[in-house]
Amino acid sequence: MKMKQLLFGLFLSIGATTFAQNVQKEVLFTVNDKPYYTDEFARVYNKNLDLVKDESQKDLDQYLELFIGYKLKINKANKLGLQNGANYQSELKTYRAQLSKNYVTDSKVTKELVEEGYQRSQKEVKASHILITVDENAAPEDTLKAYNRISDLRKRALAGEDFGKLAQENSQDPSAKDNKGNLGYFSAFRMVYPFETAAFKTPKGQISNPVRTRFGYHIIKVDDVRDNRGEVQVAHIMILNPKPEEADQDKAKNTINDIYKKLQQGEKFEDLAKQFSEDKSSSSKGGQLSRFGSGQLSSEEFENTAFSLTKENPVSQPFQSKFGWHIVKLIERFPMKTFDEAKADLETKISKDERSRLIANSLNDKLRKKYNVKRDNKVYGKVVKAVTPDFYENKWSLPTDTKPTDAKLFAIQEKEFTGTDFLKYIQTRQKAGSGIRPASKMVDAFYESYLDEQLNAYYNDHLETEFPEFAAVMEEYRDGLLLFDLMEKEIWEKSKTDTLGLKNFYDTRKMNYQWKNRVDVVIASSTNEKAVKEAQKMLKKGSTPEQIKEKLNTKDKVDIMTNVGTFEEGNDALPKGLKFEAGVSDITKDGQYYFVTKVNKVLPAGVKTLEECKGKCINDYQQYLEQGWVDKLKGEFTVRVKQDAFERVKTALKK
Known part of the structure; x- marks a missing residue:
């Protein structure tokens, strides 16, 4: 399993990790004195239990061996310094940012806004x-x-x-x-x-x-x-309203009426739109517009006409809007979505809408209460004095002497922020400017923003401490990334490039790679028995599949299909009951289909060449290398299992 998304499938399916409630946390085993605990073992075992098809891996003794092997590989990856790789660090950072989104918003407020948005959208x-x-x-x-x-x-x-x-x-x-x-x-x-x-x-x-x-x-x-009327998609033909200075003020109206007569005579709407519509953004597409709802277009007349169309009456009569004369054709109506169907879209809209401020403000309020930040007003007063009206002209800079503001302004738990840190923040806001005056009130507003940003950053940085399930998911993803890089380096690349080792592996196990009896065939099939009979005659005369299809199929109708190849006994492509002997078969029927087969050659069962089984052989070679590698790792690292702790875990997991 070499694809990263498959390797991490077990890790990413966690969502909210369920801990084994009746397993007491204690050291299960150590690798070079680094402890690994019973709760992690129980959690991972329970999480993967239903996903494991190999029954032997459900056995707790066997699973412990797998788990120890997994942790040995992680220790090897760290020993090689793979955790310091730039790609590893970048991917880990990206994943953490994605996962943290579930924790750095107020889910209660979000839920309320989604429900409110859905109700209003009705x-x-x-x-x-x-x-x-x-x-x-x-x-x-x-x-x-x-x-x-x-x-x-x-x-x-x-x-x-x-x-x-x-x-x-x-x-x-x-x-x-x-x-x-x-x-x-x-x-x-x-x-x-x-x-x-x-x-x-x-x-x-x-x-x-x-x-x-x-x-x-x-x-x-x-x-x-x-x-709510939902959404509608239409096509239209438009003739622009005449300009006031044009002599013939009825020209547009007469033109749209002529086009309407052509439609009534049976001419295609799309063709007429391409020829005559003066809406150049849609005419090349047969007049087709993007779907829309009420209030999305700047013409209420157009919207009302579009929504009045039905399957029974799909084309409007000519009508005039402030833009021109139109004929509109219904393409499709889209009714309102259910709540479950609309939920994801609503969440996206809320994240881009002013509603997102409500979510952010709610979390900010919670963080202010949680960390209870105390501001040093003396230091703050010095900060306020340091910011002059030059800020509004984009000419303000930090004071040359920052000693007065270098003291602690506030702290979030153990992390301190100085007045000078805040002044630097204000400086970064100078280009964007501010309309708040005087400068002292502007500094007050910046302080509130600065405090909220730092509270959110601190909270985000400490999610592992706040949420054990978040820490567990991150630990597993971190290990998964390392394991992928390690397997790439130690196993997968070696299995691809070590041609001599692969050849030796194949030579000692070639009897494991066997062909069943095979046939080289041409299979013709159709629901039309007459067509298959004709194909049978042509196969007996030596006609090729291409010649058969050319004769029996037309531009408008495909009567015969052919399948050419070498297939093993039991392959679903072969007609049922096919005799493995050279020549053209009798016609057989399976369901609605008739089949006839020409067997060109019968190939007896035998050993596959390395080229014929290379994919399977490489996969087996990888597993062989990995097993031997794990045995070597057990010699490289010292593993000590706490057998009494393991017995207690087994007892708890079997309850």
Whole structure:
């Protein structure tokens, strides 16, 4: 088993390791005085029990030998320094980063957000909004000014003023001048999260309280709520709307109507789209568009028409959108997915959405409580003084003398962070800039980010201490990587390149590599008995398989199939009951198929040449080398088994 993914199959299937609850942890054996414990042996044995097909490997005495051999190989790999290899270190780091994702997020919050996202995705909200922009880091007075303005607009809307007109005249969303704030229908994950939440929590016909997003303050009027229509895929033919200066304003309409008549006359939609559609991004594909849901296109007319199509009425009449005249053809409808089907996609969306901040913030809160960091405010005050307004001009640099800030600012358990460490962090943020003023408040914001980053890093670095199952998986993967590199070096490469050793191994065991009786044949088969009879005649005349297929098959229909080769007795490719004698057989039937076979040559049973059995022979040679190698390792390292501890493990595992 040479492929890395197969070698590690046992390790990666753990997920959450189950420990043998009734096995007391004690030293089971030592390799050069390095202890290996009963709990690890029991855990690995139980985990692999159902995966092992060889019954002898389920025997605990035999399994102990395998386990000791495994640990001897790991010790040899470490002795050779394979753990220091760059590729090994890189792959181990990559795997740890992947595995740690399950531990460095708040699974409870993630679960709640996935469930919320799925429930919201079942509905579509039609809403309008008014936006008053304000920067996320705006000064309090500017924030208050924006809030007061949006609150005043809400009061006017509640008092009966037309919401669309208020949006057109006051909203700082540029599109409001044309759409009067109307956003059409949308579902979950189509708007920024705070906006989405306000829209889904506001009853139909009502106006939300002011809601803050990264764009500013909004008020939202919910016009309608309906069930999600799912997604649809369509093709379309489009003729662009005429420009105002064009003389013939009806040309586009007349053209689309002519195309529609051609469709009614039986011409292919795809061909007409390629010839006439002025949507160049889709015309070459027969007008086909990517699948979409409500709110994903910028034309509500187009969406509504697309969703109105059915299998019985798959092609729309010509209609006009703000872009042009269209005819739309239904390709496929995609209904809403079940929760289980949608879960993985929802988790991905959440990781890229503002919701991810909620997950991160939840973990940050837990880590702050867990490690209870105490800040030295005297040192912090010196840090604040060291950061000048030059920061906003990208001209600030660390003080020449950092002694005042070299003292401990805070500590996470045993790890200390100085004021100067924090100043260096601030310096790395200078190019990105910050809109928070004055500088002291900016430093406060940076401190919160810095503390959270260090708490997360410390927590990540100590996952092995926090979670025994994580440590167990990492230990097994670490050993698995080493074992792969060691086997590559000591066994697999040797078995491939040691041609003399392989030849000697084959010569002493060639009777293990035997052919059964074989036949060199041409087999013709078909569900059409007449075609097989014709093939039988042609085989008797000496026709080749190619000649048979050329005569009996046509461009539109394949009547006969042939199979040529040398097959052993019992091979599924051979028709049942075939006689191992030269010549053309009688026609036989198996199920729906008729067969006729021409036996060119009968090859008697005999020993395979090395070339004929090379793959199997190399595999056996590898096992031979490995067994002898393990015996040598037992001489190289001192192994001492604690027999009394092993007896206790056996008793516990048999319960």
